[in-house]
Amino acid sequence: MTVYQATASAPVNIAVIKYWGKRDTKLILPTNSSLSVTLDQDHLRSTTTSRADPSFDHDRLWLNGKEEEIKGDGRTATCIAELKRLRKEVEDADSNAPKLSTFPVHIASYNNFPTAAGLASSASGFAALVSSLAQLYELPASPSTLSLISRQGSGSACRSLYGGYVAWNVGTDPSGVDSNAVEVAPREHWPDxxxxxxxxxxxxxxxxxxxxxxxxxxxxxxxxxxxxxxxxxxxxxxxxxxxxxxxxxxxxxxxxxxxxxxxxxxxxxxxxxxxxxxxxxxxxxxxxxxxxxxxxxxxxxxxxxxxxxxxxxxxxxxxxxxxxxxxxxxxxxxxxxxxxxxxxxxxxxxxxxxxxxxxxxxxxxxxxxxxxxxxxxxVGDGPRKLSSEEALLGENGLPKTLA
Amino acid sequence: MTVYQATASAPVNIAVIKYWGKRDTKLILPTNSSLSVTLDQDHLRSTTTSRADPSFDHDRLWLNGKEEEIKGDGRTATCIAELKRLRKEVEDADSNAPKLSTFPVHIASYNNFPTAAGLASSASGFAALVSSLAQLYELPASPSTLSLISRQGSGSACRSLYGGYVAWNVGTDPSGVDSNAVEVAPREHWPDxxxxxxxxxxxxxxxxxxxxxxxxxxxxxxxxxxxxxxxxxxxxxxxxxxxxxxxxxxxxxxxxxxxxxxxxxxxxxxxxxxxxxxxxxxxxxxxxxxxxxxxxxxxxxxxxxxxxxxxxxxxxxxxxxxxxxxxxxxxxxxxxxxxxxxxxxxxxxxxxxxxxxxxxxxxxxxxxxxxxxxxxxxVGDGPRKLSSEEALLGENGLPKTLA
Known part of the structure; x- marks a missing residue:
């Protein structure tokens, strides 16, 4: 039986032009553009494994080994629904593609920095979640497109879809379609x-x-x-x-x-x-x-x-x-x-x-x-695709390490 | 021999609309209007005695018993010169008026609150200085006119020329003539x-x-x-x-x-x-x-x-x-x-x-x-005229209490 599973890691970013204020609290559209530096995942990262399986009962999420409820109108549910929608487009275009969009998912996420580090984990966390699901679903989406989704998880998460120097455009469209992250310069441009x-x-x-x-x-x-x-x-x-x-x-x-x-x-x-x-x-x-x-x-x-x-x-x-x-x-x-x-x-x-x-x-x-x-x-790189050896879910589809 | 001497006290004021920024640093013209509440002199005040005497050698100033140099281009000198100029107008209009404007002055000032109280004394200090000289010179000037002078000693000092609730107008004239203090309401209006x-x-x-x-x-x-x-x-x-x-x-x-x-x-x-x-x-x-x-x-x-x-x-x-x-x-x-x-x-x-x-x-x-x-x-009243019993200068024209 094929296991549909993918593991990704994503970085922390720290803004130099600050995001402060939303013009749309549901879509998380900001009142101004912002710009950040992505930090090195060798030191600080969130890692997420996502798995789709028809035998799963419903979508479930574990953060640092502890299960968190996925609320129907919550930000995590929004991100998962958006990614399933994109997967559905893949399936509609290719009848051979397995119908992963119809399977429940299990998602396990882990931050290698403790809360005590004093760093917000929502940016790297939502970027890793979106990256792992995008890999699982083999989405043809660019990081910029994925940033539109992670933005709805946590505003600044959209900037963690790129390495290096990243801008989050304020945009003007009420749908939020132009409020995406773009690469200003890759890490290699200014690695110092x-x-x-x-x-x-x-x-x-x-x-x-x-x-x-x-x-x-x-x-x-x-x-x-x-x-x-x-x-x-x-x-x-x-x-x-x-x-x-x-x-x-x-x-x-x-x-x-x-x-x-x-x-x-x-x-x-x-x-x-x-x-x-x-x-x-x-x-x-x-x-x-x-x-x-x-x-x-x-x-x-x-x-x-x-x-x-x-x-x-x-x-x-x-x-x-x-x-x-x-x-x-x-x-x-x-x-x-x-x-x-x-x-x-x-x-x-x-x-x-x-x-x-x-x-x-x-x-x-x-x-x-x-x-x-x-x-x-x-300064560091953008989300990484990790091998199955680094997966956080075991063969049974549950986190390897429970809190 | 007549002694030409006057003693005044003036209050501290604490702004509720803040003064922050000068458009003219010499004339002390602010970038915006401000408004303060005058505090009660029964608790916090500066007291100043001024004396004009032809036998004095030059203008001298003592703060809390310690002599301070009056610099030629300094703020204290500017205030004294302005008040002597107004005295000169009185003398020009009335040939019987003694020529006090030509006499050197001795000025002694005292704050009843220690520096350790953490309160700026420049506002009450310059207001008391201007008030005592205005009394000494018997100037027909309103508090608002005097505020134009104390403003040049220390910006917020202009607001200590009134009791109650006091506005300092930003003004527009480059000469500063319209950047004066005005009474918004007297203490009696809202004594609570x-x-x-x-x-x-x-x-x-x-x-x-x-x-x-x-x-x-x-x-x-x-x-x-x-x-x-x-x-x-x-x-x-x-x-x-x-x-x-x-x-x-x-x-x-x-x-x-x-x-x-x-x-x-x-x-x-x-x-x-x-x-x-x-x-x-x-x-x-x-x-x-x-x-x-x-x-x-x-x-x-x-x-x-x-x-x-x-x-x-x-x-x-x-x-x-x-x-x-x-x-x-x-x-x-x-x-x-x-x-x-x-x-x-x-x-x-x-x-x-x-x-x-x-x-x-x-x-x-x-x-x-x-x-x-x-x-x-x-909330308190404006500058007070004090009796000669409260004078800070002795018969010899020097401070009664030296530091």
């Missing part, structure tokens, strides 16, 4: 882009991005200005910076847009705060690091960005990463010794250290653990 | 407005408002939208709210404008942060306090506002103050027992306490001293 994720401890429960962004749409006067007059120019400018591998421009726009996203969150009634005092300190350290370089006739050396939480992502050319890690370790000592993914520290230990001329008073030295974890990664 | 100042400890040195606001003018795209499209409407709306003693509208606009000021500060490159985690917690507490009241069919009960620092000012009708103080004491215990200015706590001690139904998890209970000081005050 590294990233340091600083996971910040927080004792406050943040506002969910879904409810937060709608509150901003409803109450912030500044958001409308951002949407109409600021983002379009920044999208053009940062795309050009990426084409030209111009880190100076990339860094300035990235930091300005992170600031502006948090500004419109603050301009919301009641206000939304995602940055805490530790986040602020990381910003001050990066600002001083750039100031020092600029004062010495150099360019920007690093760019911070923050999503809907206190964690920083610091983008920088690879050559600056050692210095940046030392800077962060100086102000934010770790509880456990930092081990670098890229083995930048071979004979020397990774220790806190400031560059000559650095104004050490820009921040205080924090207590160990206030930055809980550091993850060093870089 | 109380204020709780929460002085927040901070281990970071903030960006000075003078340099910070110019950086915002130069780099924030959102500021321009605020100036053109948001503030004019808010000025009209909050003036109406004051006329109608409509605390619901007053509170909503006050909190929105505080949020937006801090939003444009964050939208600056590099970003400016004035709120810290303690400030954020106070906001969450006030938001929950209002939510609870609204959920029970009531109205807004309190409004927070923050200037260029982490300290909160909470405006509220008098009847809510006891509850507010108990709320704040619950989350921000004091090192020393709180003593209320208005003796709200007579038989019961001022202790932390939450209203029934209050979601206590909106903030954590902070360590004693994170809110360093609480000052309970209310």
């Amino acid at each position: 882009m590294h990233a340091l994720i600083c996971v910040v401890s927080d004792d406050k429960k943040g506002t969910s991005s879904t409810s937060g962004m709608q509150r901003t749409v409803e109450t912030s006067a500044l958001l409308q200005h951002r949407i109409k007059h600021v983002v379009p120019q920044r999208m053009a400018d940062i795309s050009k910076a990426i084409q030209e591998r111009d880190f100076d421009s990339f860094a300035q726009i990235t930091m300005a847009d992170s600031n502006q996203f948090h500004a419109v969150a603050l301009d919301t009634a009641p206000p939304i705060f995602y940055l805490n005092d530790v986040s602020r300190s990381i910003i001050q350290v990066v600002v001083e690091y750039n100031r020092l370089s600029l004062a010495n006739g150099g360019g920007y050396k690093a760019a911070y960005t923050y999503d809907a939480g206190p964690n920083a992502v610091i983008y920088a050319p690879e050559k600056n990463m050692k210095e940046i890690i030392q800077l962060i370790l100086n102000y934010f000592p770790q509880k456990d010794a930092f081990k670098d993914t890229f083995a930048l520290f071979k004979n020397d230990k990774a220790e806190g250290k400031l560059p000559a001329g650095f104004n050490k008073n820009v921040a205080k030295v924090h207590q160990a653990g206030e930055v809980r974890n550091l993850i060093h990664t870089r | 407005m109380h204020a709780l100042i929460c002085v927040v400890s901070d281990d970071k040195k903030g960006t000075s408002s003078t340099s910070g606001m110019q950086r915002t003018v130069e780099t924030s795209a959102l500021l321009q939208h605020r100036i053109k499209h948001v503030v004019p409407q808010r000025m009209a709306d909050i003036s109406k709210a004051i006329q109608e003693r409509d605390f619901d509208s007053f509170a909503q606009i006050t909190m929105a404008d505080s949020n937006q000021f801090h939003a444009v500060a964050l939208d600056t490159a590099p970003p400016i942060f004035y709120l810290n985690d303690v400030s954020r917690s106070i906001i969450q507490v006030v938001v929950e306090y209002n939510r609870l009241s609204l959920a029970n069919g009531g109205g807004y009960k309190a409004a927070y506002t923050y200037d260029a620092g982490p300290n909160a000012v909470i405006y509220a009708p008098e009847k809510n103050m006891k509850e507010i103080i108990q709320l704040i004491l619950n989350y921000f215990p004091q090192k020393d027992a709180f003593k209320d200015t208005f003796a709200l706590f007579k038989n019961d001690k001022a202790e932390g306490k939450l209203p029934a139904g209050f979601n206590k998890n909106v903030a954590k209970v902070h360590q004693a001293g994170e809110v360093r000081n609480l000052i309970h005050t209310r």
Whole structure:
């Protein structure tokens, strides 16, 4: 008996032009375009196995080994229905194609980063789900077409359908057909882009991005200005910076847009705060690091960005990463010794250290653990097709590892 | 021999529509109108004695007993020169008037609140200086005319020339002649407005408002939208709210404008942060306090506002103050027992306490001293003329108390 099963992995992406606000909450159509860098799946990824089988009773989903209900009007159900619809088109065009669209599916998904990493898994998760089903169904769809589906799972998931540098077009069509992801440049165009994720401890429960962004749409006067007059120019400018591998421009726009996203969150009634005092300190350290370089006739050396939480992502050319890690370790000592993914520290230990001329008073030295974890990664590739050896479902069609 | 001397006091004011941005840094002309509540001089004030004497060698100034240099092109010198010019007009019109405009002046100024109170003293300080010289010179000038002069000492000082509710007009004339303060309503119109100042400890040195606001003018795209499209409407709306003693509208606009000021500060490159985690917690507490009241069919009960620092000012009708103080004491215990200015706590001690139904998890209970000081005050009157008994200069023309 043929087993219809496929396994895919998909990456995390971190936006440099932020998505904040929906004009259609059901289709997940944004109020502005956004742009992200895809991170390397060697370090952070979601893996999903999908299997279609007529003997299955109904569609089922397991996340990290724990079954999750697929609600009829929910986002996961929407994605599965859309992919079955595309499969049906394949079947209608080729009478020899097995009628997979009529079979229930079992889907198992796993994130190799714990929730404790402080990273949203919905983007990589929905991208992996859509990728594995598209493989299972042998869909002739481009990543851009698939991005239209993953967008309906989680907005920013559409950007995880490509590697490298990815734009999500705001679009104008009410159906959402032109609100897709497109590749601005592949990873190979500018592979030098590294990233340091600083996971910040927080004792406050943040506002969910879904409810937060709608509150901003409803109450912030500044958001409308951002949407109409600021983002379009920044999208053009940062795309050009990426084409030209111009880190100076990339860094300035990235930091300005992170600031502006948090500004419109603050301009919301009641206000939304995602940055805490530790986040602020990381910003001050990066600002001083750039100031020092600029004062010495150099360019920007690093760019911070923050999503809907206190964690920083610091983008920088690879050559600056050692210095940046030392800077962060100086102000934010770790509880456990930092081990670098890229083995930048071979004979020397990774220790806190400031560059000559650095104004050490820009921040205080924090207590160990206030930055809980550091993850060093870089720009990465798009969704991967994995072999059956990496499948998460066993022969019985159930997850190999249950929670 | 006649002694030409006058003593005046002037109040602190706290804006509810914020001033942030100059279009002329020399004349101190703002980029938008602003509006403030004058606080009671019974609690917070600057007192200034001015004396003109032909035997004096040159103009001299003492602040809190310590002599400060009056720089030739500085703001204090500008104010003194303007007032001497107006005195000269009096002398030109009346040949019997003593030629005080030709005499050097000695000026002694004193703030009854320590720097540690976390309140800017420049507004009350320049208002008191201008008021005392105007009295000394017997100027026929209205508070509005005098506000044009104190504005050149420190922008927000122009609003301390009136009691009650005061607007500072943005104006359009390049000379600044129409950028004056006007009374929106006197204290007597709405005397019920109380204020709780929460002085927040901070281990970071903030960006000075003078340099910070110019950086915002130069780099924030959102500021321009605020100036053109948001503030004019808010000025009209909050003036109406004051006329109608409509605390619901007053509170909503006050909190929105505080949020937006801090939003444009964050939208600056590099970003400016004035709120810290303690400030954020106070906001969450006030938001929950209002939510609870609204959920029970009531109205807004309190409004927070923050200037260029982490300290909160909470405006509220008098009847809510006891509850507010108990709320704040619950989350921000004091090192020393709180003593209320208005003796709200007579038989019961001022202790932390939450209203029934209050979601206590909106903030954590902070360590004693994170809110360093609480000052309970209310809307107050404009500059006062004080008797010679309260003069800060002795018979010899020098400060009675040297630092």
